[in-house]
Amino acid sequence: MILSILGFVMLALGLTFFLMGSYGLLRLKDNFSRLHALSKIDNLALGFTLLGTGLLHQSWLLGLQLLVIWLLCLLASATSAYLLASRLAEEQSP
Amino acid sequence: MIAEATLIVDLMLGALACALGLLSVGLSNLKQAIAMFIALGLILALIWLRLAAPDLALAEAALGSGVLGGLLIMASRGIKKPAPDHGSHLKNIAATSLSLLLAMVMGYASLELLSTDNRQLAEVLTFEYLADSGVTNPVTAVLLNYRAYDTLLELTVVLAACISVFIAGPQFLLTDKTAPFPQRLIKALLPVIALFACYLLWIGAKEPGGAFQAGSLLAGGVALFMLIGLRYPLSVRSLRWSLGLGVLAFLVVGLSSLLSGQPFFTLESETAGLVILLIEIAATISVTAALAALFLGGHPQRWYAHASKKEESS
Numbered sequence: 001m002i003l004s005i006l007g008f009v010m011l012a013l014g015l016t017f018f019l020m021g022s023y024g025l026l027r028l029k030d031n032f033s034r035l036h037a038l039s040k041i042d043n044l045a046l047g048f049t050l051l052g053t054g055l056l057h058q059s060w061l062l063g064l065q066l067l068v069i070w071l072l073c074l075l076a077s078a079t080s081a082y083l084l085a086s087r088l089a090e091e092q093s094p
Numbered sequence: 095m096i097a098e099a100t101l102i103v104d105l106m107l108g109a110l111a112c113a114l115g116l117l118s119v120g121l122s123n124l125k126q127a128i129a130m131f132i133a134l135g136l137i138l139a140l141i142w143l144r145l146a147a148p149d150l151a152l153a154e155a156a157l158g159s160g161v162l163g164g165l166l167i168m169a170s171r172g173i174k175k176p177a178p179d180h181g182s183h184l185k186n187i188a189a190t191s192l193s194l195l196l197a198m199v200m201g202y203a204s205l206e207l208l209s210t211d212n213r214q215l216a217e218v219l220t221f222e223y224l225a226d227s228g229v230t231n232p233v234t235a236v237l238l239n240y241r242a243y244d245t246l247l248e249l250t251v252v253l254a255a256c257i258s259v260f261i262a263g264p265q266f267l268l269t270d271k272t273a274p275f276p277q278r279l280i281k282a283l284l285p286v287i288a289l290f291a292c293y294l295l296w297i298g299a300k301e302p303g304g305a306f307q308a309g310s311l312l313a314g315g316v317a318l319f320m321l322i323g324l325r326y327p328l329s330v331r332s333l334r335w336s337l338g339l340g341v342l343a344f345l346v347v348g349l350s351s352l353l354s355g356q357p358f359f360t361l362e363s364e365t366a367g368l369v370i371l372l373i374e375i376a377a378t379i380s381v382t383a384a385l386a387a388l389f390l391g392g393h394p395q396r397w398y399a400h401a402s403k404k405e406e407s408s
Contacts, residue, residue, distance in 0.1 A: 072286075079279050 003055050010052030017045035031088050035081050042077035046070060104144055111137045124173060128166045135159035148302035149233045152294075156310035161385050164317065168391065228366025229299040237304065238370045242359050246344040249377060252384045253341055265392030277322045287315035295378050299367065305340075305374040309381025316386040330394045333383055340380030343373050 021041030028034050050070050054063040114137060118130035135158030142151035181189075219240070220232045227235040237245050291312040298304030347369055348359040361369055387394065 075279070075283070079276055083276060 003058055007052045007055030010048050010055060012052075014045050014047075014049030014052060017041065017048060021045055032085060035085055035088075039077055039081050042073055046073055100144075107137060107141050107144065111141060124170045125167075128163065128170060131166065132159050132163040135163065147233075149231075149304065149307070152302055152307045153310070156307055156314070160314055161310055161389065164314075164389055168389070226363045226366070228361065228363070228368075228370050231298060231300055231302070231304075233302070234298050234304050234370070238373060239361060239366065242344070242348075242373075245377070246341065246348070246359075249340040249344065249380060252381065253337055256337055256384045256387050259388055259391060260393045263391045265390075280318050280322050284315055284319060287311060287318075291315070291378070295374060298374060299371065305377035306381055309378045310385055312378065312382040313385030313389065316382060317389045320386070320390060333387065333394050336379050336383035337387070338380070340373075340377040343376035347373060 018041060021037045024037035024040075025034050028037060047070055050066040054066045111134060114130050114134040118127050118134055121127040121130060135154060138158060139151045139155040142148070142154055220236060224230065224232060224235055227239045229235050229239070291308040294303040294311060295305065295308035296303075298308070344359075347361075351360040352358055
């Protein structure tokens with residue numbers, strides 16, 4: 001029961017961070033800042049969402065799978081943010 | 095309360111899909127339109143999940159968002175700003191009414207499809223004979239046993255597209271400078287991709303998965319491999335063999351049943367599972383080679399010319 005409530009709280013936190021990140025993506029002025037917002041979404045919002053999902057289902061195997069998914073998403077988003085940022089830096093100062 | 099919540103989510107997904115579709119054809123900025131299209135692929139994958147079709151969701155996510163998105167971005171590089179084409183009024187009216195007519199026909203057809211009689215027939219055909227088909231996943235049974243002819247034709251179409259790209263397509267060049275960080279990361283990630291593709295291929299008999307999903311995942315891996323400047327490890331001849339392997343395997347199985355006096359592509363109950371697995375392996379190799387070749391574009395000879403030039407200069 002406690003775990004389910006905690007799960008819902010985590011999901012709500014994840015949703016909040018998604019909304020904040022998307023708002024930042026739309027309203028920030030610089031491309032680098034937008035990349036920053038995107039990485040925050042992948043770190044925090046996805047982490048909280050997966051944590052909430054794991055708590056709601058209360059299964060160790062699922063929790064482990066979600067952890068691996070989170071780590072792979074972190075890896076992918078870090079790489080793509082790096083590639084995008086280096087391309088942006090090239091374009092700005094040739 | 096759960097039912098209303100899922101209904102709201104479904105309605106939002108549907109509205110989002112329509113909006114993204116309209117945006118991806120309506121936007122004049124090409125890069126924005128492609129981004130909308132990739133997002134549409136993702137939403138479609140979610141919709142397939144909500145319709146309880148995980149195989150389709152996997153294929154849509156891998157092919158629609160991943161491979162097709164990459165292909166579109168590569169193709170849009172060569173296009174300068176397109177001339178604004180408003181078209182005549184008559185053309186616009188004709189196109190709009192034709193699209194509306196098509197949408198109405200498809201809506202009616204899908205409602206008919208969901209009617210009880212058709213559903214029962216499909217369920218009987220699929221599930222009653224599932225035990226004899228050699229696999230336990232009904233989607234794989236349909237794709238590779240009941241309607242194997244369709245899959246054979248799909249593989250042939252992909253092969254024909256590859257040949258056309260080899261003859262006529264432009265070369266999408268691989269990058270010259272490779273930063274060490276992505277190289278090391280992708281080199282570490284590739285075994286994970288390969289393992290997961292093999293898992294998808296193997297589990298296709300029981301759970302959602304199968305040849306096309308595994309093939310598109312592996313093709314993404316090969317594309318990553320070549321994008322960071324590593325050299326394609328096999329020769330052009332092996333590429334040709336890989337491209338033809340899927341169609342070849344299908345034809346061999348199909349014709350061998352002709353030789354034993356039965357119709358084209360008849361599988362025996364006892365050996366069906368093994369035969370399907372072998373065909374799926376061949377199809378995966380084919381799909382991987384085809385999608386990677388489509389992604390890189392041009393003739394494979396020119397890939398190696400570029401790679402050897404890079405080796406000389408580096």
